[in-house]
Amino acid sequence: MSTLTMEIHNHVAEITLQSPPANALSTHILQDLSKELDKVENDASVKAILLKGEGRFFSAGADIKEFTTLQGADDYKSLSSKGQQLFQRIENFHVPVIASIHGAALGGGLELAMACHIRYAAEDAKLGLPEINLGIIPGFAGTQRLPRYVGAAKAYEMILTGVPITGQEAAAAGLVNKSFSAEEVHEEASRLAAAIAEKSGPTIHHVMNLVPMTHNPQFGEGNRAEAEAFGDVFGKEDAKEGIQAFIEKRKPDFKH
Numbered sequence: 001m002s003t004l005t006m007e008i009h010n011h012v013a014e015i016t017l018q019s020p021p022a023n024a025l026s027t028h029i030l031q032d033l034s035k036e037l038d039k040v041e042n043d044a045s046v047k048a049i050l051l052k053g054e055g056r057f058f059s060a061g062a063d064i065k066e067f068t069t070l071q072g073a074d075d076y077k078s079l080s081s082k083g084q085q086l087f088q089r090i091e092n093f094h095v096p097v098i099a100s101i102h103g104a105a106l107g108g109g110l111e112l113a114m115a116c117h118i119r120y121a122a123e124d125a126k127l128g129l130p131e132i133n134l135g136i137i138p139g140f141a142g143t144q145r146l147p148r149y150v151g152a153a154k155a156y157e158m159i160l161t162g163v164p165i166t167g168q169e170a171a172a173a174g175l176v177n178k179s180f181s182a183e184e185v186h187e188e189a190s191r192l193a194a195a196i197a198e199k200s201g202p203t204i205h206h207v208m209n210l211v212p213m214t215h216n217p218q219f220g221e222g223n224r225a226e227a228e229a230f231g232d233v234f235g236k237e238d239a240k241e242g243i244q245a246f247i248e249k250r251k252p253d254f255k256h
């Protein structure tokens with residue numbers, strides 16, 4: 001079953017996540033996304049990618065229901081590492097990826113958006129890292145990328161409370177480039193992608209190669225530590241309680 005679509009027009013590849021109800025980032029959808037990136041890599045005509053979600057949300061994060069199928073520390077750590085690697089591939093991609101966010105970008109959904117190069121959001125969208133409410137921590141490089149955009153103090157607040165901010169607040173905080181009404185956001189993002197795609201391909205490739213050189217050289221180390229910590233918390237009683245509570249639609253009762 002297909003979890004996303006990709007259409008290429010006028011040098012722009014438009015990828016739409018299509019995994020109702022929440023565009024949760026299951027192993028399957030992440031594999032499909034990787035395959036679409038392979039196709040773009042083999043199509044020299046593409047100069048920009050527009051990434052959005054179908055339905056109510058951009059993406060509500062990793063597939064919490066799939067979490068219950070994981071067994072043991074190696075599985076937990078591997079889930080985190082694989083997501084980190086895919087998102088790192090996006091961040092290092094040779095053409096810009098523009099995320100158009102409506103509804104919600106939560107957990108892995110926000111981590112995916114943060115790996116993109118430019119983010120437009122609907123003013124009323126919810127953006128956050130709510131993993132703490134599940135008794136776990138962000139695992140797709142959220143602890144490493146969020147402080148880059150919003151500074152350490154705001155990142156601590158968002159990660160430790162799990163409370164999302166709106167698209168409008170995200171624009172003020174530097175987490176997204178701009179916010180628009182929910183009706184306008186996809187059109188505006190599409191217009192931006194089209195404007196970039198009119199530029200010269202080789203110049204785009206140089207920019208995409210140069211800007212990542214400004215990133216923290218310890219980013220890889222931070223990711224490895226995050227995956228370790230994700231594996232550690234995932235195996236604990238509080239994580240089992242948090243995940244089960246989400247599935248049963250109740251408040252978690254953390255013991256530790």
Ligand SMILES: C/C=C/C(=O)SCCNC(=O)CCNC(=O)[C@H](O)C(C)(C)COP(=O)(O)OP(=O)(O)OC[C@H]1O[C@@H](n2cnc3c(N)ncnc32)[C@H](O)[C@@H]1OP(=O)(O)O
Pocket residue numbers: 021022024057060061062063064065080083104106107108109130131134137138139140
């Ligand atoms: C390494 C990465 C780790 C992670 O990313 S962990 C996951 C982090 N994300 C979250 O914790 C977000 C969880 N979801 C929510 O908070 C809420 O949902 C929303 C705010 C997105 C929407 O709330 P509302 O409008 O009240 O709808 P609803 O009934 O809660 O959700 C609609 C359906 O979507 C499913 N769903 C939502 N998020 C996920 C998810 N992340 N994984 C799997 N399913 C999800 C629900 O269960 C439900 O489904 P049904 O209609 O069958 O009851």
